[in-house]
Amino acid sequence: xxxxxxxxxxxxxTKDIVVLSFGEHLQALDTKSGVILASTIDLEEREANGLELxxxxxTPDEAQNNKARVQVMAFSPDGAFLATAAxxxxxxxWDTESWKVLGTRTLVRxxxxxxxxxxxxxxxxxxxxxDIYNMVRDIxxxxxxxxxAETTEDAEGxxxxxxxxxxxxxxxxxxxxxxxxxxxxxxxxxxxxxxxSQYPKGHNIETYCLGHTSFVTTIRILPxxxxxxxxxxxxxxxxxxxxxxxxxxxQTFNIREALGxxxxxxxxxxxxxxxxxxxxxxxxxxxxxxxKESRLLILQWNEAEAKLELFKILxxxxxxxxxxxxxxxxxxxxxxxxxxxxRSTPLxxxxxxxxxxxxxxxxxxxxxxxxxxxxTLPELIFTEELxxxxxxxxxLKKAREEKEAARLAGDPDAPLSKKRxxxxxxxxxxxxxxxxxxxxxxxxxxxxxxxxx
Numbered sequence: 001x002x003x004x005x006x007x008x009x010x011x012x013x014t015k016d017i018v019v020l021s022f023g024e025h026l027q028a029l030d031t032k033s034g035v036i037l038a039s040t041i042d043l044e045e046r047e048a049n050g051l052e053l054x055x056x057x058x059t060p061d062e063a064q065n066n067k068a069r070v071q072v073m074a075f076s077p078d079g080a081f082l083a084t085a086a087x088x089x090x091x092x093x094w095d096t097e098s099w100k101v102l103g104t105r106t107l108v109r110x111x112x113x114x115x116x117x118x119x120x121x122x123x124x125x126x127x128x129x130x131d132i133y134n135m136v137r138d139i140x141x142x143x144x145x146x147x148x149a150e151t152t153e154d155a156e157g158x159x160x161x162x163x164x165x166x167x168x169x170x171x172x173x174x175x176x177x178x179x180x181x182x183x184x185x186x187x188x189x190x191x192x193x194x195x196x197s198q199y200p201k202g203h204n205i206e207t208y209c210l211g212h213t214s215f216v217t218t219i220r221i222l223p224x225x226x227x228x229x230x231x232x233x234x235x236x237x238x239x240x241x242x243x244x245x246x247x248x249x250x251q252t253f254n255i256r257e258a259l260g261x262x263x264x265x266x267x268x269x270x271x272x273x274x275x276x277x278x279x280x281x282x283x284x285x286x287x288x289x290x291x292k293e294s295r296l297l298i299l300q301w302n303e304a305e306a307k308l309e310l311f312k313i314l315x316x317x318x319x320x321x322x323x324x325x326x327x328x329x330x331x332x333x334x335x336x337x338x339x340x341x342x343r344s345t346p347l348x349x350x351x352x353x354x355x356x357x358x359x360x361x362x363x364x365x366x367x368x369x370x371x372x373x374x375x376t377l378p379e380l381i382f383t384e385e386l387x388x389x390x391x392x393x394x395x396l397k398k399a400r401e402e403k404e405a406a407r408l409a410g411d412p413d414a415p416l417s418k419k420r421x422x423x424x425x426x427x428x429x430x431x432x433x434x435x436x437x438x439x440x441x442x443x444x445x446x447x448x449x450x451x452x453x
Contacts, residue, residue: 001373005347005380006334008070009324011281012096014079016327020334020348021070022371023378024086028099031326034350034362036370038099043369069378072111076120081137083123085111091125093137105135105163113175117199118182124199126176130169132187134200136162167202169193174386175219179244180227186244188216190386194232196244207247212236214270215386220277223284224303231286231301231308233274235386237264239288239299241308250306255290258297258310276322282329282353285311289320296323296333298356314356318345321380329353330362336380347371 006020016031028038036043068088075082081102082094089107091114094100109127116123116137123135171190178185178199184206185199194209194216214235222229222241230244241251255272256263264271273291280286286308288297298312318335325331331351338345347370350362 001375002337002377003347003371004374004377005321005336006371007321007380008073009322009332009334010073010075011324011326012079013075013077017096018324018326018332019073019082020366020370021073021084023069023374024067025372026070026084026094027366027370028096029366031328031330031332031362034365036365039370041372072114074114074116074123076116076137077118078120081116081120083114083116083137085114085125091123091135093123103138108133108163112173115176115178117178122200124166124176124178124185126173126187128172130171130173130189131165132167132169132173132176132185132202134164134166164200166200167195167197169195172386174216177219177221177230180221184245186219186221186230188219188232190215192216192234194219194230194242194244196247206245209240209242209244209247209249211240211249211252212238214273217274217386218276220279220286222286222301222303223279223281224301226303229303229306231277233277233288235271235273237272239274239308241306243306251308253299253308255288255297259290259293259295259313275320278323278325278331280325280329280331280353281327282325285325285329287314287323287325287331289323292319294319294335296320312356314351317349325353330359331356332363336377 004022006022008021010019012018017037018029018031020027020029025040027036029035030037068086068090070084070086073082073084079096082096083091084094085091085107087110089110091105091107091111093102095102107125107127108131109129111125111127113126114123121137123137125133125135127133166185167187169187169189174188174190176185176187183199184196185202186194186196188194192210192212192214196206196209198204198206209230209232212232212234216232216234218233220231221227222231228243228245229250230242232240232242237255239253239255240249242249255274261272272293275289275291278287284301284303286299286301288299290297294316296314296316297310298314300309300311302309316333316335318338321334321336323331323333330353333349333351334347335345335349337347346363346367348363348366350359351357352359
């Protein structure tokens, strides 16, 4: 049975620790030795390859009964707390010394991003309906009065009422960051927008950063003395740099050119997508994770010229899910394991901070004892719901799966599902020829109705 991959990796801000999520569970690793320090499940007994299982903090108590896949994670600035939010809309606050859950809160909707404020007293969350909430960290399971974003204009001292909407987008919010001075919250959405608003009074909009031609997936403040630049990734095969307080784009980095890929077809409904960024704390390197591409872009940030340059293309052993630099500058990556028989793909690889050579010793414990076996791998990449297809994203996914199944069966020209999205604005899918249609499996046309959380 396959091992469940690690969907997210996050760096502790003050200690040599990274936290990895896999499904509904977490593990904390020492980045100097690679030893697993804490886990929310008992480690499975597998071939140890000469390694001894180290003693660890195990935290599977009732208060932490994890039932849903961890969607997002964030550390407080001092590293004392870890916030996680899962697909079941439950946010948990963890103590990072004992790795115990201090409290939980039921969110209004599924969270796509979390961020602590500078003091660590509040957690800001962006959800799938485009709303941004400011929540008090120390009030678990408080049902605060739900107020509209407009009512926050006069709420001078209301930040401590548990859960407060501070701004909203008209489409799904995809990411958020706070500026280093905590005066502004920057948010992105499915409609190509990046918005700079005052924090915590988000009704005061400072500016917009407009230029992406597809959904924005991730935004980060770039390192440097000025910290006035923002990097953004999207589904339009570009990485862009902004002087965010002016809403001015200063660079467009073309991913297709960097990877030696041909231009996208004019009528293509999707393009190369940036999944996430990892920013190195020891030098001006940014690792860009590209969706379904088994290569990482390592970029060099030149603040003096306000320019990103390609430093290295890092070949991986599978499709990447997450990447993060530890405090020493080593790059940790997680990938989807290979399904080829006779080939074992390590779930985690570590590359050193000097020349990006593989450091096998640091990943040996987590690759040996970490994760858990599952009968089948779940869906691991969730950008399809962001794409604005003329046909439903679930139908396109179904069609690709059918085409791949037909290819593996030796019939690359087998027809795909023709079920159309029930929307008057949808583009009509061309009918297949009668000969081809007769060879299709009628049951393949039925696409399950999947409700997005």
